[in-house]
Amino acid sequence: MVTNNNILKNVAVYLRISRDKGENVDTLQSHRERLVRLCEERGYTYTIFEEIISGQARMEAREALNSLLDDLEKYDAVVVTAIDRLSRDLEYSIHIFKRLEKAGIPVITPERIYTEQDFTLYAIESTLAHGEYKQIRKRMLQGKRDKALRGEIVASRPPFGYDSILNKDKKRTFVPNEKAETVRKIFNLAINGYGGKSISDITGKPYKSVQNILRNEAYTGTMIYKDIRVEDAFPAIVDKDTFKKADYAMRERFAGDREQRVRTKGKVRTILKDLVYCDNCGRKISFQLKRREVYEDAMVTKKCECGMPGVKEETLLAEFYAQFYWVELHFREEWQKALDTPLEDKRGNIEGQLTEQTKKQEKLNRRLKNAREMRLDGELSKAEFEEIKTESENELIALSSKIAELNDELSTLDTVKLSQGYQEKLRLIGMIKEELNLPKGKGQLNYTKVEPCTNKEEANRLLKLLIDKIYYFRGIQADAFGNEEEVIKLTIAPK
Ligand SMILES: [Zn+2]
Structure with a gap:
């Protein structure tokens, strides 16, 4: 069926007014003007068919409409002020729609275009009482549900791709x-x-x-x-x-929280952007550009609100590079540990957790049920009940997502998948080393050999995939001999 405006050229304009509703020649004229304007605006050529007759008039009595229907193949569409101008009678409506459908042409009103699918629904809607219409609509929707349950497509449009x-x-x-x-x-x-x-x-x-x-x-x-x-x-x-x-x-x-949003915004001027957090209070540590008087600009971290002093970026980086080898070590160890634990043990462990969570769920449901009964018996005030209800419901939501997670874990439990995860992490580490120009081998680094990183944004993106947070500490600590000295300490928390 033709619905594309661009290929609609020649249309039939159908005008009907009904005497029984107190409409007259003026109505006819104003309808005519409206539709002619519509045709001109959209660039249609048009032929006008018009009559003054009752909407319930017998089909044979409607000469203009009949001659229009006889000549349907000459037109790309039929234009009316509203679709009920065609007919108010269900039987006639269906007859007219069938003819339009067969000719493959739509009905255009100033508001919209009615095509094949719309006709049936419109015919029902326009002629039945509201209650009946709702019933039918419900049944049609039920039909859609049944179709969906069988796995058949009910969506009107396919997703991109x-x-x-x-x-x-x-x-x-x-x-x-x-x-x-x-x-x-x-x-x-x-x-x-x-x-x-x-x-x-x-x-x-x-x-x-x-x-x-x-x-x-x-x-x-x-x-x-x-x-x-x-x-x-x-x-x-x-x-x-x-x-x-x-x-x-x-x-x-x-x-979630604003902090997370802030994490991704702004220009990346340091590879550690959005990764450093205060070891003392947990706040995020931000960097700022400090103009040096002599030759170059340098990045420094701001002093934390809790009082933890700031530090130059280069000092922080040196410490970070010195620590980075540890991240690789961490993942290698984790991987080994995971491989060493037999799958059956892991399965048992997860199943154990599942049982425990399910029990908690049942207990909460019982608690909620009891609270409802107590409320009905007047043993709990409304406020008390609401408090228990909200609390239990929140816990139940958290529990069900935890249970879904565990079930998921159980279904993907195999060594291949497990190794893939770690392989991905180690591949990532390789990429980061390359991006940061770090030596390829394992082991602690001598940071004085490290070249500056050219693509900071890329390095920062890769690091964020691997590392959750880097906790930063700067303060006085006593060494093994009791000598106090200022230290800068980083603790890397991998993802
Ligand atoms: Zn702090």
């Missing part, structure tokens, strides 16, 4: 198209620590679309309709693991 096709059973389904590659790229970039803005710049998709794509679970092949989820309903573009990782990465960037 998919085409909507009919399969061999004549059921609608989605298949990836050539744009799927862009979708994969977007997920990949998100996992690698790029923010929405950068992803948008790289892929050319608008920022908002990037966000929507990363949130759309349909890309894992999951069909979602309201509260219904059907997995593997059509081919996935990204696997579930990728989706989850991207979701996590983005949530870390966008969601």
Whole structure:
């Protein structure tokens, strides 16, 4: 059916006014002017059909409409002021819509364009009492639900990267198209620590679309309709693991507290941007540019609000480089430990935790139920009840997400997956070493050999993938001999 405005050229304008509703020639004229204006604005050529007759008039009595219907093939569309101008009678409406449908032409009103699918619903809506209409609509929606439950597609449009096709059973389904590659790229970039803005710049998709794509679970092949989820309903573009990782990465960037938001903003002038936190009070330590009088500018950290003194960036970096080897060591050890623990032990451990959490859940539900009864018996005041209710419900929400997490862990429990995770981390470390021009081998570094890093933004992005926080301490400490001296200490917390 033709719905594209650009290819509508020649239209039939149909005007009907009804005597029984007190309309007259003036009404007819004003309707005519409105529709002629619409045609001229949209560049349609038009032929006018008009009559003054009751909306319930028999079909045969409606000469203008009949001659219009007989000549339908000459037109690209029928233009009316409102769709009920065609007919108020259900039987006639259906007859007219069938003719329009067969001719493949839409009905245009000043508000919108009605195509094939709209006709049926409109016919029902316009002729039935409101209550009946609602019933039918409910049944139609129920039909949609049933379809969805069978894993059939009920969405009107496929997501970006998919085409909507009919399969061999004549059921609608989605298949990836050539744009799927862009979708994969977007997920990949998100996992690698790029923010929405950068992803948008790289892929050319608008920022908002990037966000929507990363949130759309349909890309894992999951069909979602309201509260219904059907997995593997059509081919996935990204696997579930990728989706989850991207979701996590983005949530870390966008969601929650202001501090997290601040983390990603601004120009990157140091590779440690947004990574350093006060060891004393936990506040984030920010850097500032300090103009040196003589030759070059230098970065320094600001004094913390709690009083922890600031430090020059170069001193901090030297300490960080000296410590960085430890991060690699940490992941290698963790990996080994994970490999040394038999899978069965791990499974047992997770199952144990699951049982424990489920018990807690049951207990909370019982508590809530008891509180309800006590409230009904007047043993609890409204305020007391509300407090228990809110508290229990919050705990229940936290519990159910914990349980989902554990179940997830259980389902992905295998050595290959586990090793992949650590391999990824170590690969990342390799990349960081390269970016920072650090020596490739293992072991502690001599920072005096370290070349300055050229792409600070890239190094900072990689470091954020690997490191959660770097705790910074500067103060007086006694050494083994009781001599007090000022030390600068960094404690790296890997992700
Ligand atoms: Zn502090």
